[in-house]
Amino acid sequence: MGDVAMLVPVVLALIKAQPEIKITLISRSRFAPIFAGIGQVQFMAAEVNGKHKGVVGLWRLAKAIKKTNPDAVADLHHVLRSHVVRLFLKWSGLPVATLFKGRQEKQKITKNFDPKTPWLTSSHERYAAVFRSLGLTVDLTPHLVANHKVPKDDQATQLRDNLPRPLIGIAPFAAFPGKAYPEAMMRQLITEVSQKWKGTILLFGGPGKEQNTLNQWSQDHEQVRNCAGSGTFAQELMLLQELDVMIAMDSGNGHLAANFGLPVITLWGVTHPCFGFAPFAQPAENQLCADRTHFPKIPTSVYGKEMPEGYDKAMETIIPEMVINRLSDILDKTNTL
Template identity: 45%
Template structure:
């Protein structure tokens, strides 16, 4: 989801700077609400678990897409499925440009023996490079974010109306190395809750995360567990109305950044240098684990590799630091 969300500011810029361009985005149907307000962007469903499954399913998908009279293909994914589709399109005579993920640079950044610790090109810029090669240079220097959504009746039923600041907290990530320990997150929430100044919305997915967040929901009066409460479209609407989002190095950081919401990110065994920092955000709002104590960070790009002892890396970011950063961002303007 994070990778898809990171395409949004690039497609906002592309659609604004080339208003006569028709853009068809091939992705999962679930993600289509992210692009609903872009006037010349339509979503075509990739049903990779159904009719488009496997090599023959991708051939069927290619034949479907060919009927849309596509002029060129931008592969922003560069995975096995898109590589197969790329071969089909090139066989059909379509120009195709595939993203350069910078795998060699990322390998050097995450190496344990000859680490080259330096900031790499952002994923957003890698997307821009693809369109430039297709003949569509893009300027990302302007504020390419989505407009705040009107709150639906379904959202208002849950949120109510008051003068409190709205804080979103997304405490989960795909891997343990990217997840702030829940006992420390509990301290963060407790400190925010006791001020009485904030309404705290907890984001996650699935029954296990819902159960964990329900504990916070029950213990803290100003917390609302949002798992399973709203459609994805309405959840995006709620996120667009937050005053701030606290997230791991994960999809929710990019969802909030799509709307220009200030995002504070917490980084464990991954690092912003890998190129996955949320769009348009202040790098000072990235809270990173202590690299003096844990010099192998980043240990991997996706957080799936954790050397012995590095399970404690997140503990070097204190709850007090997180709360102070939130309040600094909320009240510094």
């Protein structure tokens, strides 16, 4: 989800520079709410496990894309499936451009990371480069997302108006264990945040196991609410955009929050923001990284799949006090205390 979410600022920049542009965005249907409210975007669902499965299915998808009469095609995924679709469209005479992921330079960092070396080009800029190669203007500036909102329903509006501020979001989960804050420390952090600020803590996560875990945590404190499984993904975004600040792991929720111009504190375990995956327009001060003095192999891999023995303790070097201090700095500036 994070890769898709990072496209939002780029789309907004495209529209600002080319107000008449029309964009057909092809992805899995569950990601459609991320682009709700952006009038120039038409969403087309890629049913990769259904009618668009296999080479014949991808040919069918390419034909559907061709029927939208595009002037050009941008492949922002650069995987085998998108490569096949791109070839079909290129053979039909359309100009195409492809994302450069920088895989080799990222792998090189995992083998020999020098913290003094400048961070790699962000994913947002890599997306923007694809559109620039097609002759389009893309100027990525922080204010792009300042007023971005998804349409909200009455229930979300009522809930927002009735919740004490500040509204502090916490998304404690990640795709891999080495990227997630230890449960005991997260519960301690939630306790300390609830004691320091008399606002509302909103917990975000997926259905099933994550939802059940957050239900248990929310019962510990009156001002903590679990948003996981309480509505649709679209409704979750309606709540998320009303936050004053988000605390997240190296995961999709941080990118979703940043798309609404929110300050996002990201906790990095066995991964590192040097790869260019930090949420949009977030300062270095918001990137809280595990201590490489004790865990020098960080980043252990690009996406956090690799966790050497003992590195399950890496996140423990980001103590709750560090998060609280950064949170205080942010809320002091936004006057939401």
